[in-house]
Amino acid sequence: MTMTQKYGKDKSEDNYRRAVALIKEKLPSMRILNALLMINLGKEEDILVDARQTPPVLLLETTEEPDCRFQTKPEYLIQFSQGKLEPRYALFKDAFFHEAIPPKVLPVASLPTPTEDLDRVRADIAEFGYGLVKDALAPEQIAxxxxxxxxxxxxxxxxxxxxxxxxxxxxxxxxxxLINKGQEFIDLLQHPLIDEIVPDFLGEHALIHSYSANIARPGNVPMQLHTDQVAIQPPVREIAFGLNIMWFLEDVTAENGGTRVYPGSHLGHVAPDDIFDLKDSVAAQGPAGTALVFESRLWHATGPNIQQTGERPVILMFFMRSFIRQQENNFLSLREDVERDLPDKVKAMLGFCTTGALGGVEGDVREGQMVKRLKNPVGALRKTTNV
Incomplete structure (x- = not known):
């Protein structure tokens, strides 16, 4: 596989050379690490930095075990150096662990399949990191x-x-x-499956982290492997902070871009050796109307659509625990005309309800208060006093 096939045009040799040049340029500042560092930019060869000496140097090879390994994409390093990217994202989110364990390859016959038994789905999520709900949507809902x-x-x-x-x-x-883009999407947020599944994994008052649709079309490049605990840095693997529900609006297969997963990769300090390689991953497949439910520690990626024609539309509801800041800032992005008519249940999912002394307005954080934007917040009120 060539670099162009693996990464596409934006992962060119030029970007790679620029990233390596940046590493060389920043070598003196790496002395603070006082460690042997192994960097991988998506090629077979690693870049070795010995920051235990002054000044730090690049090594051609070593027989020592590095103190730290990490992978990233050349353009992330470039963007980071330009001040366009927060450092934790330059490490490609959470593809960075000390002594990471590669995902296990599990027998396909043992993996989850669509079922109407929600207890089975819960057990599958606990064991494999994902489960499939059969006929979660009726034919008219799908259409x-x-x-x-x-x-x-x-x-x-x-x-x-x-x-x-x-x-x-x-x-x-x-x-x-999607909350802004049609009553159908608001109605879906009131689907009974949400109440059946989400509180079991995230507790009460989980918030919609993001609400979107994803259409995978022929000729796409697979997404890099990742987990959905993006903002949890350094990575915390002992607890799941989020749960995704993906609603299949078309039969989803390995051929039309079915989400690739590493079953069981949600448990332990697990990370793929190469986040750009889908080897040994499996497609989470099911007929239209299936709901794929997967937790935020599971390694996954949008798969390649290798069909000549056709597309794979899905809807994604990503819930996070109530104390995690949402990806979508609904207080700013929600249309006023939509907000006005939303049921309280949906508003609560968007963060308009106080929970655990969080989310109040003007200091009112009493539990269960539905908040709204104040027309006239208290501003500066100064009164001269005799001191």
């Missing part, structure tokens, strides 16, 4: 939601606001902030 997603996608393309990804040609499309 309504699929139509809404595809029409919204076309509308955003026509308006010049489409979010495209999936490689240099960007065939995939994401539709963000």
């Amino acid at each position: 309504t939601l699929k139509k809404a997603v595809l029409e919204q996608a076309a509308g955003e393309v026509a308006a010049g606001v489409a979010a495209k990804d999936g490689g240099p040609n960007a065939p995939n499309q994401r539709i963000w902030t």
Whole structure:
């Protein structure tokens, strides 16, 4: 596999050379690490930095075990050096552990399959990191939601606001902030499966971290492997902070971009050796109407759509524990006309309800208060006093 095949145009040799040059340029500042560091930028060869001596140097090889290993993409280092990227994201989120264990390869016959038994789904999530709910959506719901997603996608393309990804040609499309984009999506947030599954894993008052659709189209480049605990740095593997529900609006297969997962990779200090290589991963497959439920520590990626025609639309509801800041800032992005008519249950998911002394307005953090933007918040009130 060539670099272009593996990474696409934006992972060119030029970016690699620039990233290596940056590492060499910053060598003197690495003395603070006082460690033997192994860096991988997606190629077979590693870059060895010996920061135990002054000044630090690059090594061609070593027989010693490095004190630290990490992988990242060349452009992340470049963006970091330009001040465009927070350092923890330059480490490609949580693909960074001391002595990480590669995911195990499990027999396909033992893996989850769609079932209506929610106890089985819960057990599958606990054991494998994901489960599949059979017939979570009725045929009429599938048709309504699929139509809404595809029409919204076309509308955003026509308006010049489409979010495209999936490689240099960007065939995939994401539709963000679904809460603003149709009553169908608001209705889906009241699906009974949410109450049946989410509190079991995240406790009461879980918040919608993000609410989006993802359309995988032919010719896409697979997403890099990742987990969904992006903001938890350094990585915490002992507890799951989030749970994703992916609603299949089309039959999802390994051929049309089914999400690739490493079953069981949610447990322990697990990380793939190469976050750009989907080897030994499996596609989470199921017929239209299936709900894929997976927790935030599971290693996964949008898969390649290798079909000649056709697309794979899904809806993603990502919930996080109530004390985790949401990816989508609903207080700013929510349309006023949508907010006005939302049921309290949905508002609570978006963060409009006080819980655990969090989320109050003007100091009122009494439990269970539904908050709203104040028209006239108390401002500066100064009165001269005799001192």
